[in-house]
Amino acid sequence: MPREITGFSNPLVKRVRSLREKKLRKREGLFLAEGLRILTEARDRGILPDMLFLANDARPHPLSDALIADVEAAGGDVVTTSADILSKISGKDNAQALVGVYRDLLTPLTDIDRTQAPIWFVAQAMRDPGNLGTLMRIGDAVGAGGVILVDDCVDPFSVETVRASMGALFTQTIAATSWGAFIAWLRSGPGMLVGTSLNTDTDYQAAHYAAPTFILIGNEARGLPEDYEQLCDQLVKIPMMGRADSLNASVAGAVMAYEVLNQQRRGKA
């Protein structure tokens, strides 16, 4: 049976609320995800929260009932509370009626089986949580395996990233590593590393992408460091017909990933 929490000063409320801060998320190894859609996405992938918070005035819904039953069966904690406390936890004025507390989903790089998917994203020093969450969502859409974070990226488990991913966080493998460790791992098996760059004349549609293709996306403001570009198997440019010289990082990722997917689809046709 769910238990009820009514006080803002309840230690559990304080602890869960603290998960909005990266430092405390890291220390606890936990993160927050909100909303029936995202929590059901996770459940469909066999991922259940350690703790589930429900609005005590939420209308019954078969999917939330199923979620509650599964969390309780797995020995998790189900807590009902007020909409105000849920807002406090999530930092949102109109909080979702469901908030889950999940264990950190980082996968060690060496545990990744790269042959499980034809496309992988590699995000280099990506700083914007919206971009990273959107990249995860694109990864899900193109059937990518996941996102490998190199250098100092935004926290993949921040509330903003999880929201922007629309649940794709739970369908994508997420790893975080250094550039050196990534390159060493990459070269220990098959894989083509492709970077978008202004320093090439090769059109992104003129290159042939071999699976697994690793699409490298540079930092939003600075793009890829030159020595990183030199380690790519292929540099390509996305045509820019206007005045701007770059696309938003996640948009560039989408344009690249759909080209790779389209080449794969033609190969199979």
Place this chain on the structure above:
Amino acid sequence: MPREITGFSNPLVKRVRSLREKKLRKREGLFLAEGLRILTEARDRGILPDMLFLANDARPHPLSDALIADVEAAGGDVVTTSADILSKISGKDNAQALVGVYRDLLTPLTDIDRTQAPIWFVAQAMRDPGNLGTLMRIGDAVGAGGVILVDDCVDPFSVETVRASMGALFTQTIAATSWGAFIAWLRSGPGMLVGTSLNTDTDYQAAHYAAPTFILIGNEARGLPEDYEQLCDQLVKIPMMGRADSLNASVAGAVMAYEVLNQQRRGKA
């Protein structure tokens, strides 16, 4: 010569700051844009701010000097002030050293010459300023003519939209209208209206896009209304290989726009 403003309570500071609110932006017919890059983008298109605010501790820069000279020559107002007051104006902790106050750039739909560009975006009830600004940036990248806003869209001149556009706001024609007026205008000349939809089996790469192509992007949460879909010349679906059934609105716009551009590039090759 620039004049200096030092007080937070200066009426001009208050007035300019109020332009962060949509209601007051509309009443004044003015909006804010920040940063040397974006303001220079505007200047390159012959668009100068009525008022230009500069940090009084900003380092001289040839581009900002040129901007100051042009604004003064055009009879505009150049004001130096403190970094704190600039932060107050822009609502950002680390404000850019340059803030421009521009006249509303909305173009009446009937003034648009659709044959000036092969691609146009039509955003339907787009609610997120980041999406709209990103769509403008994509429009610039693919050589689109602009973005036509239908139904209740986010303000194209909000600080957040302008920021996300990275200056593409000044390269793209922006119009706002009703769905009925848009359809009447569309059908008064050439143009193919294309919508992405789950209600079709036509792959987005299987369709042939005739110029000018109007790419219709539906509301972030609800997609396109069914009766809007029925007025499209072509409905297409972007393949989704994972669990999600949709892409972020601006990402879907980018994937569609690059397909249209690629078909045009092949046609010219």
